[in-house]
Amino acid sequence: MFRGFVAFFCFLLSCIGTVLATPCDERSVLDESLPTIMMEEVLANPLRFTASDGEFYYLADLTMAEQDLLLADDFFEEREVRVKALIEQTDRWGRRPAILVDPELGDLSVRLVKAGMVIVRPQLRAFNCLKFLIKLESMAREKNVGLWVIKNVINDYKSISYEQIGLYGIVEAKLISVGQTRSKTYLNFGERWTEDLTGIIQRGTLADFSEFGHDLSVMKGKRVRLRGVMQLNQGPLIELKHPAQLELLD
Known part of the structure; x- marks a missing residue:
């Protein structure tokens, strides 16, 4: 029985590790009470989108070179994610900066940057998270993926x-x-x-x-x-x- 408990405990740790795997995941533990949104709605306007709670949000610490350069990624099609605000205060347009949390991958900022869909715009995230995202951005640029193919x-x-x-x-x-x-x-x-x-x-x-x-x-x-x-x-x-x-x- 003890061995079974240890095996189960190790399994839980491995599951947590699959989500909390990057320096940006310290705030992305999945909370079932968080509002939801379909990724296609976010990608339609990352600067102002409405989650299931009726509130306005924008992607934290990320931006696009130009609006029409936000590219599609098959991974995000018909995918529902959780919206986690980083601060409670809204800006002058009633928006709050937020990250998108996926049950499998945690904070989707990593996926967006790796796919070359966005560039990093430092603002709120921890230093180690932003260093990591900028490194991923450099790798995407070196590989000529996403917007780095269309326009440097x-x-x-x-x-x-x-x-x-x-x-x-x-x-x-x-x-x-x-x-x-x-x-x-x-x-x-x-x-x-x-x-x-x-x-x-x-x-x-x-x-x-x-x-x-x-x-x-x-x-x-x-x-x-x-x-x-x-x-x-x-x-x-x-x-x-x-x-x-x-x-x-x-």
């Missing part, structure tokens, strides 16, 4: 056009210098800030970059990757509100 959303900043202002994107560039004032840190990618790209880090979030593993002092002269909303304030800039928006490539 990574740009050299010199090729950025005015039409990209206000859009979320990914930029690669060589960091020329790092400047510091009392309130901000400036990542300069050229000599003329009115023409060249600038990355801006507010003083209040600077400690997060160190905790994440970034050493800005050694990045000078190296190629980095930034992701964020392209803004224009005399010159092009990206505000880095989360350390996962910055990657060291060299």
Whole structure:
């Protein structure tokens, strides 16, 4: 009887392991009380979808290069999933950021990124989860799957056009210098800030970059990757509100 109990206990552990298998699954334990939605409804508009509880949600920490680049994946056809909000507060449009939880695979953010259906937009997830998702995104890009086949959303900043202002994107560039004032840190990618790209880090979030593993002092002269909303304030800039928006490539 004892052996049978041990075998059953090991079986339970193995079942849990199939779900809690990535750094992003710490919050994705399936709760039968969570509202549900069909995946096709989410994919129709990931920025605002309505679950079975009548509430509005959007996919947390994920976005698309363009709305029409969200590709189909046979895995998601006619699949019902649970919707787990990451915070209770709603934004100005009445939405809450949420992850999608599948009984078999846990947090489906991993599946979406691996399939090249979305790009990572760091915001709420734990540092280790975002590092993992960005790694999966790089693998999808190397394999040319999903949106990485249709359009390379990574740009050299010199090729950025005015039409990209206000859009979320990914930029690669060589960091020329790092400047510091009392309130901000400036990542300069050229000599003329009115023409060249600038990355801006507010003083209040600077400690997060160190905790994440970034050493800005050694990045000078190296190629980095930034992701964020392209803004224009005399010159092009990206505000880095989360350390996962910055990657060291060299």
